[in-house]
Amino acid sequence: MGHGLTSIIIPGHNGLQLLQDCVASIRRYTDESVTPYEIIAVDDGSTDGTAAWCAAEQVPFVRLPASHGYPKACNAGLRLASGRNLLLLNNDVTATPRWLQNLLTALHSGSDIGMAGPVTNYASGRQQVDYPFADMDEFQRIAGEVNQSDPGKWEEVQRLVGFCMVIKREVYERAGRLDEQFAPGHYEDDDYCRRVHGLGCRMLMCRDTLVHHTGSASFNRTDRQELQALLERNRKLFIEKWNTDPAQFM
Template identity: 55%
Template sequence: MSTSAKVTSIIIPTYNGLPLLQRLIQSIRTYTDEQVTPYELIVVDNGSSDGTAEWCASSGITFVAVTGNIGFPSACNKGLRIASGEQLMLLNNDIVVTPNWLLNLSAGLAQEPSIGLAGPVTNYASGQQQVTYSFDGIEQFMRIAEQTNRSDPNARERVLRIVGLCMLFKREVYEKVGELDERFSPGHYEDDDYCLRIRMNGYGLMMCRDALIYHEGSASFRQQGEDTVKQLLARNRQLFIDKWGIDPSVFIGT
């Protein structure tokens, strides 16, 4: 391990998504060089009934077992509380990471002293982080990502918002800004809220176009049904407006 490398705590909330989690962790182990970008894995299991806790235990992965599904923000907070890294990452379980993903995100986070949070681009996201590539399956996507993920400071830009599917931030940001707001549980708009609070504390956000990752897209929320998700989005949007007195769609350009 490089003496100058900063350890990243990767926190992954999950609920009854063991095949997705296994695919994600396999990709992390395959495409993350621990000598260059050391990391620790922390899985927060929201009361899954599919053997997630048992698999984590047998695989030597640090995990927090929760008795029920407490939602994304609360699960993230539980993981953050036990994280030891100098860099902290919140990562959806329906991601597949790619060559140089963490190396380039870490470079983006360190590119300017005022940057507090960095995020990738992906095939499935709201706002600026969604990029369009034509691909047929994960293998072809990986080949595209290998070409795309060549470290390039000019491929990174400051933005007003980073989507919560993959957020890398400094420990000092967490210590200053605090935890995710659990009023947004089970999820949606807690990432908008966190980005706003980070910016209010004087930090910038960096989007890294040289860090392309694969996102399945709302895998956990799809289990709830379309109408339920629409109601949740409307409720949490109103919670955001009630908290800040601004409409997130106007303020953050989404």
């Protein structure tokens, strides 16, 4: 039984090399006969030739004339998406064997499941797992062993991190777009989880799906103090909106 088309939305600002690697890994490790997919790149005001590369590679893309940050870029990509499943993917994620197949198996295992996400080497909270590896070849070998679909390895969680999360279209249509007040990023994924949860939908963390995440690639370039200020500002916005400290769900 197929799970329909998956739209993979990859936003990025001046991250052409990351996008190239990310798209190459998706093409290599996603079996289109099992899990049909479309890639939609969102060029968030880049000046590094991202749009030109997408055009040359025939990767559908949307180009924002200036950088607006992650939530707005995701929303621009979501507007173009035609999939039954909508997957938000950071450009510094590397796909692995059966990654999409396993996530969709979990997502469609129950009518009340709204979102699913993998585990990874780098994330905040419970999705970070520790599999020591020396290089990407070894990581892919480990992922090949880990990524055997197993419902016993699905865990219901209150929070999924936005580096790689797949949402059923009907849930997205009820929950709405990402909240752009959290631009350029941080806590928009926590906010989204709260909204999906509020619809009575469950979320699954899939320990049978391991992907690689470089982590903080877009925020490494910002100054530490600036980042702290942004985190603090967005945390306050979250608390004002929900009357709850996001740390409760970490």
